[in-house]
Amino acid sequence: MMTTINWNEVLDSIPDNASEAIVNSQFTSVLIEALGFTKNEMLFPQFPTGRGADTVDFAARKNIGTDKFLFSGVDPYLLVEGKGRAIATGAKINLAEGTPKYNATREQIKKYLLSPKCQTAQWGIITNGIHIQLFRRHGKVVIPATACTLINKSNISAIVQYIKSLIDNPPKALTVCIYNNKGGVGKTTTTLNLASILRKQKKNVLVVDFDSQRDLTRTLGLEVGAITLSDCLTDTKANVIQTVVHFIHTDKHGKPYTDKHGKHLHFFDVIPSSEDMEEFTDQRLAESKIQKGAKRLRDILKPFVDKYDYILIDCPTQWLFFSQSSVYASDVVLIPTKHNGLASLHNAARVITQFIPEIKQVRGDGGPIALPIFFNGEKIAATALQTANQEIEKIINQAKKDGFNLLPYYWPKSTTGKDIKTIFSIPSYATVANAAFSHIPAVFLNKIALEHYSGLIKEYFLNE
Numbered sequence: 001m002m003t004t005i006n007w008n009e010v011l012d013s014i015p016d017n018a019s020e021a022i023v024n025s026q027f028t029s030v031l032i033e034a035l036g037f038t039k040n041e042m043l044f045p046q047f048p049t050g051r052g053a054d055t056v057d058f059a060a061r062k063n064i065g066t067d068k069f070l071f072s073g074v075d076p077y078l079l080v081e082g083k084g085r086a087i088a089t090g091a092k093i094n095l096a097e098g099t100p101k102y103n104a105t106r107e108q109i110k111k112y113l114l115s116p117k118c119q120t121a122q123w124g125i126i127t128n129g130i131h132i133q134l135f136r137r138h139g140k141v142v143i144p145a146t147a148c149t150l151i152n153k154s155n156i157s158a159i160v161q162y163i164k165s166l167i168d169n170p171p172k173a174l175t176v177c178i179y180n181n182k183g184g185v186g187k188t189t190t191t192l193n194l195a196s197i198l199r200k201q202k203k204n205v206l207v208v209d210f211d212s213q214r215d216l217t218r219t220l221g222l223e224v225g226a227i228t229l230s231d232c233l234t235d236t237k238a239n240v241i242q243t244v245v246h247f248i249h250t251d252k253h254g255k256p257y258t259d260k261h262g263k264h265l266h267f268f269d270v271i272p273s274s275e276d277m278e279e280f281t282d283q284r285l286a287e288s289k290i291q292k293g294a295k296r297l298r299d300i301l302k303p304f305v306d307k308y309d310y311i312l313i314d315c316p317t318q319w320l321f322f323s324q325s326s327v328y329a330s331d332v333v334l335i336p337t338k339h340n341g342l343a344s345l346h347n348a349a350r351v352i353t354q355f356i357p358e359i360k361q362v363r364g365d366g367g368p369i370a371l372p373i374f375f376n377g378e379k380i381a382a383t384a385l386q387t388a389n390q391e392i393e394k395i396i397n398q399a400k401k402d403g404f405n406l407l408p409y410y411w412p413k414s415t416t417g418k419d420i421k422t423i424f425s426i427p428s429y430a431t432v433a434n435a436a437f438s439h440i441p442a443v444f445l446n447k448i449a450l451e452h453y454s455g456l457i458k459e460y461f462l463n464e
């Protein structure tokens with residue numbers, strides 16, 4: 001049962017210059033109780049995360065049978081990093097999104113969520129009793145689950161209830177859109193091989209071909225299901241479950257692999273693109289015929305977020321209906337680029353500084369976010385890499401003038417104060433390119449391709 005809390009009293013009790021200790025004991029611990037954790041289901045202060053001497057202010061988890069979290073202190077579910085309203089000198093602590101303190105605290109909760117003793121933690125909260133934000137961890141990815149919200153007496157109980165509803169019903173899937181505002185960079189190829197390698201790691205994967213060119217559907221040699229994506233876009237009553245078809249992997253002779261009962265083994269599920277989606281390349285038509293326009297795909301995919309571990313969306317290049325819908329429906333955007341294609345590097349910056357913030361603004365729930373870019377499909381000579389890095393430096397400096405820090409998205413390993421210009425890359429492989437003709441993703445055909453895509457999921461997605 002949820003305790004009734006008099007939030008007016010709670011908020012009135014915290015002075016404007018409250019220290020971290022005061023905010024934590026008078027606000028944050030009350031918040032955690034309101035989220036449904038009893039006193040013996042939370043550890044406070046200081047839960048050791050298992051990474052060096054790092055500790056997070058609070059950890060919480062429901063008791064399981066006789067195992068009381070307060071005593072066993074293992075397998076936390078929720079971590080909370082509390083801050084004060086002001087420091088000892090009286091200077092205010094500002095946790096509003098984009099401020100230095102916010103950025104640092106966000107990095108802090110991210111680090112804690114990925115620490116050895118927090119592998120079971122799925123949620124993280126940062127708050128100083130003025131601002132609050134919830135984050136979700138999925139594998140190695142930490143994403144905002146709410147916007148960073150300013151607390152007041154009239155919204156606090158709604159915020160707490162909303163956060164409670166999220167943490168009580170954690171979605172299973174991470175939805176990933178593979179996008180760059182530049183063509184031919186390997187969006188479709190990445191989607192297919194990513195799905196295959198995740199499947200090899202025993203993850204349940206759904207791939208969505210949200211491109212009317214139908215490259216992905218054609219590459220796998222698939223036909224549409226009983227209901228098409230296009231039906232679902234125009235008719236809100238269409239049964240979305242019936243759009244799903246199975247990709248069945250065949251051997252060299254085209255014979256499907258079977259299990260010991262002779263049943264065809266399907267490798268991942270696909271929502272294919274249908275030919276009649278072509279008409280929605282006309283933006284005006286898409287907006288007039290599809291209820292909720294670019295927001296509709298997110299609704300279509302809702303029934304699947306509790307079923308799959310990953311939902312991967314392939315979309316076309318232009319920033320119009322298809323791509324806007326795909327980014328809107330996603331938790332994260334994975335951006336393939338080419339080191340020798342300056343346009344793809346510049347376009348990646350546009351995606352991060354312009355398109356994603358545009359969608360984020362409309363969605364209002366803190367997402368989506370971009371993952372660091374990667375180089376796809378080229379052999380990279382040292383001199384070419386130097387040229388690419390010079391260009392990236394220019395892109396980063398330009399964005400800085402506009403108040404945007406691109407460093408974590410281009411050279412993520414540089415952010416710890418070290419100057420490390422590494423960008424993950426998938427080299428060019430003939431088997432990767434030829435896979436389109438055999439209708440089988442390269443990961444299933446070639447050991448080297450498999451190793452490279454294993455590297456990709458280790459770098460970006462899996463925390464094991």
Ligand SMILES: Nc1ncnc2c1ncn2[C@@H]1O[C@H](COP(=O)(O)OP(=O)(O)OP(=O)(O)O)[C@@H](O)[C@H]1O
Binds near residue numbers: 215316429432433436
């Ligand atoms: N790692 C790789 N090695 C070799 N060839 C690759 C690699 N990645 C992609 N390709 C090839 O590059 C071409 C473009 O790739 P792909 O179709 O995946 O790009 P895209 O971004 O989806 O293109 P579009 O903008 O048309 O949707 C294809 O012929 C593909 O086979």
Ligand SMILES: [Mg+2]
Binds near residue numbers: 187188211215314
């Ligand atoms: Mg494509």
